[in-house]
Amino acid sequence: MASSTQGQVITCKAAVAWEANKPLTIEDVQVAPPQDGEVRVKILFTALCHTDHYTWSGKDPEGLFPCILGHEAAGIVESVGEGVTEVQPGDHVIPCYQAECRECKFCKSGKTNLCGKVRAATGVGVMMNDRKSRFSINGKPIYHFMGTSTFSQYTVVHDVSVAKINPRAPLEKVCLLGCGVSTGLGAVWNTAKVEAGSIVAVFGLGTVGLAVAEGAKSAGASRIIGIDIDSKKFDVAKSFGVTEFVNPKDHDKPIQQVIVDLTDGGVDYSFECIGNVSVMRAALECCHKGWGTSVIVGVAASGQEISTRPFQLVTGRVWKGTAFGGFKSRTQVPWLVEKYLNKVSQHHTLS
Ligand SMILES: NC(=O)c1ccc[n+]([C@@H]2O[C@H](COP(=O)([O-])OP(=O)(O)OC[C@H]3O[C@@H](n4cnc5c(N)ncnc54)[C@H](O)[C@@H]3O)[C@@H](O)[C@H]2O)c1
Ligand SMILES: N[C@@H](CCC(=O)N[C@@H](CSCO)C(=O)NCC(=O)O)C(=O)O
Numbered sequence: 001m002a003s004s005t006q007g008q009v010i011t012c013k014a015a016v017a018w019e020a021n022k023p024l025t026i027e028d029v030q031v032a033p034p035q036d037g038e039v040r041v042k043i044l045f046t047a048l049c050h051t052d053h054y055t056w057s058g059k060d061p062e063g064l065f066p067c068i069l070g071h072e073a074a075g076i077v078e079s080v081g082e083g084v085t086e087v088q089p090g091d092h093v094i095p096c097y098q099a100e101c102r103e104c105k106f107c108k109s110g111k112t113n114l115c116g117k118v119r120a121a122t123g124v125g126v127m128m129n130d131r132k133s134r135f136s137i138n139g140k141p142i143y144h145f146m147g148t149s150t151f152s153q154y155t156v157v158h159d160v161s162v163a164k165i166n167p168r169a170p171l172e173k174v175c176l177l178g179c180g181v182s183t184g185l186g187a188v189w190n191t192a193k194v195e196a197g198s199i200v201a202v203f204g205l206g207t208v209g210l211a212v213a214e215g216a217k218s219a220g221a222s223r224i225i226g227i228d229i230d231s232k233k234f235d236v237a238k239s240f241g242v243t244e245f246v247n248p249k250d251h252d253k254p255i256q257q258v259i260v261d262l263t264d265g266g267v268d269y270s271f272e273c274i275g276n277v278s279v280m281r282a283a284l285e286c287c288h289k290g291w292g293t294s295v296i297v298g299v300a301a302s303g304q305e306i307s308t309r310p311f312q313l314v315t316g317r318v319w320k321g322t323a324f325g326g327f328k329s330r331t332q333v334p335w336l337v338e339k340y341l342n343k344v345s346q347h348h349t350l351s
């Protein structure tokens with residue numbers, strides 16, 4: 001059914017980042033109607049991912065200001081532009097910063113979840129159709145962010161950047177599948193492909209690290225070692241499957257040595273979920289000789305580089321990275337939502 005706002009400019013509240021490192025301010029923002037291939041979404045719930053903080057801090061080479069941040073959210077389609085066939089007003093959706101067009105070289109390769117269709121536009125804060133923003137304040141354009149800009153009551157996204165989900169799903173929970181939780185689970189299931197019995201190290205126990213732990217537990221890992229400089233994280237991490245805790249501040253030795261000593265030569269899989277290049281090195285170097293694989297999930301600041309002795313790779317360790325946990329967004333986010341709903345109903349049946 002057509003909404004009363006279809007085709008109209010909507011004025012709503014949004015949190016605007018005017019400059020790097022300056023507090024966001026809540027503003028009245030004009031949100032233009034969706035053009036060809038675009039979808040306007042009423043955002044009902046949005047979470048905060050460390051990447052929002054990263055771009056806000058000014059360390060993201062793609063960061064543009066003023067902008068509307070936010071990329072981990074859920075909402076309902078308000079209206080759609082010409083040619084949009086896969087969603088309609090009223091559909092429950094999760095915006096996907098990692099698009100999936102199913103037509104580009106990347107999508108067709110079967111080798112990656114990265115999609116090339118709208119990435120050039122989303123990287124410079126505009127929509128692909130006219131290379132302009134749909135957000136403005138009294139005529140002054142405000143940049144989009146990651147093709148999602150969910151810190152707004154209404155946002156406009158490309159149709160390839162929106163996943164239609166089961167309307168029974170609680171949006172305040174499944175919004176986390178828009179980034180952190182999916183990324184952590186996918187890093188384990190898709191990128192590392194952790195096998196039962198593996199020893200896993202997780203560096204950083206924020207949303208992403210906790211989801212890695214949950215994924216590793218579900219894959220049957222025998223030990224899940226959580227490493228964080230904030231010991232307050234350890235209690236919650238236990239409930240996500242972490243079996244042992246290490247706070248680097250409690251040790252004089254390099255953290256990779258501590259983990260190697262704890263594990264008879266190193267872990268089978270490690271995950272860096274912080275965005276710190278020294279920790280990325282430690283995460284690689286705590287892997288077992290011959291087969292240990294380390295996955296970089298954290299996003300490091302502009303100008304930062306990773307390093308290690310090539311001997312680490314010559315002797316069989318593997319260094320990988322992951323974006324959105326390797327999930328194909330439009331296809332697999334609805335699947336993750338179903339998986340979550342089934343798990344919740346199973347718990348209800350059991351209790
Ligand atoms: N690759 C992707 O697709 C993807 C997706 C989501 C997030 N990320 C990135 O993943 C990282 C984690 O995101 P998050 O939202 O979980 O962050 P978060 O801030 O919630 O968690 C980070 C954790 O790391 C810990 N930490 C910080 N420095 C540490 C150190 N030196 N040693 C050990 N622990 C340390 C912090 O105490 C915190 O618990 C960020 O860099 C984020 O940008 C990447
Ligand atoms: N603009 C950043 C890119 C940071 C980055 O790597 N982003 C991840 C998602 S983080 C989600 O919280 C990603 O998906 N990367 C692949 C892509 O952006 O195409 C920078 O340049 O540092």
Ligand SMILES: [Zn+2]
Nearest residue numbers: 049051179180
């Ligand atoms: Zn994120």
Ligand SMILES: [Zn+2]
Nearest residue numbers: 101104107115
């Ligand atoms: Zn594509």
